[in-house]
Amino acid sequence: MKVLGIDEAGKGPVLGDLVISGYLIDEKDEPKLKDLGVKDSKLISPSKREYLFEKVKKIAKGYEILEVSPKEIDEAVLSEEMNLNKLEAIKSAIIINKLKPDKAILDSPSVNTEAYKEYVKTFLKNKDVELVVENKADYKYLSVGAASILAKVTRDRGIEKLKKKYGNLGSGYPSDPTTKEFIKNNFEKCPEIFRKSWKTFQNLVKNKEQKGLGQF
Numbered sequence: 253m254k255v256l257g258i259d260e261a262g263k264g265p266v267l268g269d270l271v272i273s274g275y276l277i278d279e280k281d282e283p284k285l286k287d288l289g290v291k292d293s294k295l296i297s298p299s300k301r302e303y304l305f306e307k308v309k310k311i312a313k314g315y316e317i318l319e320v321s322p323k324e325i326d327e328a329v330l331s332e333e334m335n336l337n338k339l340e341a342i343k344s345a346i347i348i349n350k351l352k353p354d355k356a357i358l359d360s361p362s363v364n365t366e367a368y369k370e371y372v373k374t375f376l377k378n379k380d381v382e383l384v385v386e387n388k389a390d391y392k393y394l395s396v397g398a399a400s401i402l403a404k405v406t407r408d409r410g411i412e413k414l415k416k417k418y419g420n421l422g423s424g425y426p427s428d429p430t431t432k433e434f435i436k437n438n439f440e441k442c443p444e445i446f447r448k449s450w451k452t453f454q455n456l457v458k459n460k461e462q463k464g465l466g467q468f
Contacts, residue, residue, distance in 0.1 A: 253278070253279040254276055254278060254279070254313055254352075255276070255278075255279050255282070255356075255357065256275065256347070256351055256353035256355065256356040256357065257274070257275045257357050257359075257389075257395030257397070257398060258344045258396065258399055259272075259273065259359045259396050259397075259403055260272045260273075260340060260359070260361070260403055261293065261400065261406070261407040262403075262407040263336065263340075264425060264426070265425050265431075266424060266426045266435065266447050266450045267414070267421065267424045267434075267435075267445050267446050267447065268407070268410055268414060268445060269319040269320055269321055269410050270319075270325055270336075270340075270407075271317065271318070271320070271403040271404075271406045272318045272340060272343045272344065272347070273318070273347075273399045273403040274315060274316045274351055274399055275312055275395050276312055276351045276353055276395075277312055278313055281311055284311050285308065285311065285394040285397070285398055288307055288308065290308060290394055290397045291391070291397045292391050292400055293397070293400040293403070293404035293405075294404075301408075304401050305405045308398045308401060308402070309402075315351075315402060316350055317402055317403070317406050319410070320339070320343065321444075322445060322448070325339070325447050325449070326449040329447075337361045337362050340361055341368060348372075348376060349378075352378065353381060354381070354382065355382040355383075355384065356381055356382070356384070357384040357386075357395060357396050358372065358384070358386075358389065358396075359386070359387070359388070359389035359390045359399075359400070360386060360387050363387065411424060417442075418438060418441075418442055418445070421434040421438075422434060426450060432456060435453055435456045436459075439456070439457050
């Protein structure tokens with residue numbers, strides 16, 4: 253049986269891409285992932301994740317990594333019909349349709365796992381795919397752990413590229429003081445890297461603009 257794990261990295265940050273990845277493996281090969289030490293990427297050091305990135309790909313029957321831009325994220329968040337969870341569901345369905353597993357295991361971003369599952373189903377070409385949709389699936393299933401490694405390494409590499417180009421932008425999370433400072437000083441210089449629908453971004457820009465007006 254071909255099993256597909258799907259997970260994301262970079263959902264909360266105010267800048268950079270959201271990365272959603274799918275990892276397809278033959279069920280009988282899953283012990284190989286365990287032997288490598290595969291688990292949820294948050295439980296593995298950055299150097300170990302980098303090491304595992306190529307190792308897990310060699311065992312895979314297939315994989316897909318989708319990078320979702322800040323622009324596409326903003327369009328979903330600001331839309332009346334869409335939101336970030338729905339966008340992730342659609343991207344997950346794209347991965348399932350491409351890799352054609354017998355079984356797909358999704359780390360659900362929604363606490364309402366049944367509703368999320370039904371929404372994903374509406375975009376599937378093959379309605380007979382067995383769908384397992386759970387919270388914290390990256391902790392429980394090796395294929396989802398492998399998908400989380402692919403997503404996290406890809407996201408981290410993307411952030412490193414941004415740092416080389418624009419300087420220290422911090423972790424990218426809204427609560428990070430370095431990230432907040434970076435937004436204030438750079439929102440006009442490189443607008444394409446920011447998620448403008450995030451309240452943190454909007455508030456920092458608004459405050460800076462108000463201070464600018466107060467100087468006259």
